[in-house]
Structure formats: structure tokens, C-alpha cells
Amino acid sequence: MPSFLRNPAAEAVVYALGPRDGFTSPLSTGLKPACQALVFDNDSFRLTETHERTIRSVAQELAADKKGRLLIAGYAPPNLPQDHARALSDRRALAVRQRLIELGLEAANLQTVGFGNDFSPSSPSSGVVVIYRQ
Template sequence: MKYVITGLLALSLFGCSLTVQQPPVAKQTKNLYDQDSDGVINQRDRCSDTPIDAVVDNDGCPTFVKNSEENNIHVLFANDSSEIPESYMENIANMSAFLAKYPDTHIELKGYASPVGSAAYNVALSKRRAQAIRQALITEGVSPARIKTVGFGDSDPVKADDIEESNTLSRRVVAQVVGSQGDVVKEWTIYTVREN
């Protein structure tokens, strides 16, 4: 019996090949390189300078989401005056910073007056008020080409409980600017850290 087991063992050892066949070589048919190191292979890369952590579309271009915010100017003036009260200078400085953040935006300053005096005088007064705010923005560094002024006179008085309050609130310059910009949508990975 010993001889039979030894013989079978010897036959089984000699029956197995001691060499292993080489695996087939894969033939690469597409360009899988990433020459600009942006994380998108050349075959799909239609956009240069894709941020490395961006979510990309089928052309390898980053996905953008639009963000927008707005800023307002609302300055009240004394009766028959176009002098800016000191308390509103911070509002003007904030608008200047907002316009610097969004360099493609423009501002239209709308001047108004209370319905006291002649309509022609009030139109001229409302224009002077808007021009005063314009000059303050220019002093803060805003390009004059980005600022338009309009004087509406007493054509749009503010409604209030009494005539005195209505007149006070009607002596104003207002403007609203909406700025928007696109941000790249970032891909989540296990290495992503939440921003606080």
C-alpha cells in the first residue's frame, strides 16, 4: 500500500507543470494620460485648468453653481439739502466694498425729494443728492463709469402716518445692486474637511 501511495504522489507531482503562463498584454486603445494633472484623462478633457477637486461633466469641465447677494444704499437728507449726513458714510463704504467684490456690476443712484416746493426745483434737488452719493462712491474708489444717477424729484413720496414723517422719508437716495459669481462644485471625498 505504501508503494501505491508513493507512486500516486510521484505521478501527481510530475503531472503538474512548474511553469506559469504569462497573462495576456492589454492593448490600450484610449488615451488615459492626464497631461495637465487636473484629474481628468486627456480623452475626456475639454477644459483646461479644471480644479483637482471639482465635480466634472462628460467633457471634463467643472460644474458651477451661481451665488448671488445684494447690497443697498438708502440715505436720507435734511430738508432742501444735498449734504450727506455723517451717519450714512458707513453705508456708502459698504457699497464701495461690495462693488469692488463684484467688478462687473454697475449702480444706479435714484434721488428723490419731498413734495415741498416746485416740481422743477425738486427734480434738480434730487439730482444733486444722487450726485453727492456718486461723488462719495468715487472718493471710496468706485470707477465713475460704473455709476449712473437719476433724479425723480417728488414723484414718488414715501407713505407714512403723517405728512412730516412722509416728507422726512421722501428726501432720499436709494440703490440696489445684485452681484453674482460662479463657484465650482467640489467633489466629496473621504479626505474632505467640513468648513466651519
């Protein structure tokens, strides 16, 4: 029996975290953050003034680079249920992506991924969004 039939979830995870459409895998060590992590409060996915300043700075840097790509990775704290954490991290990443689009970046150059609390960075606050430069 093929291995993916024994564990179909494993195949989905590999596909979800692997490279796609020219974007580097978010698990790659070669990715460099484009800015400091955007820290969110509790269950919030609303952008604050601090987020806005950081996002504007990233948008200005990439406005001239039409081929520049960003990977926007959302994370959630480990104390949340897994399904809630994944949905929250997706919403956070999508909120940042939407704002970057509103600031003039091409939607096709912006990839999002919500890790939930599966791959949370080890820090006092793991409710963050990290914008990686591809």
C-alpha cells in the same frame, strides 16, 4: 401726425426712464436696494456721517465686483416746487455717486437719476437716495 409730435414730453420721459447703456430702468421691479435708503434733511444734499458709513459699506461690497453696477436714484419731498425738487434730487444722487467714485468704484458703473417728487416713495420722509444694485 406721429404721436411724439403731439406730446414731445412723453417721448422724453420714456427715454429718460428707460434702460440705457446696460443699466436697468429705475422703474423696473427687478431692482434690489443695495442698502437702506439715505435720508436727507430739508433742502440738504450734503452727506452726513450716517450716509458715509452706509456708502463705505456699499463700496466695500462692490470693490471686488468690477462688473457690478449701481443705479443711484434721488427723490425729494412732495411739498417742493417741481423744478426745485428735481434739481435737489439730482444733487443728492450726484453727491452719493461722487463719494462712491472717491472710494474707488468705477464711474462708468454708476448711473444717477433724480426723480424730484414725481415718483417719491410713499414714506414719512421722501427726501431720500436709494442705491439699487443692477
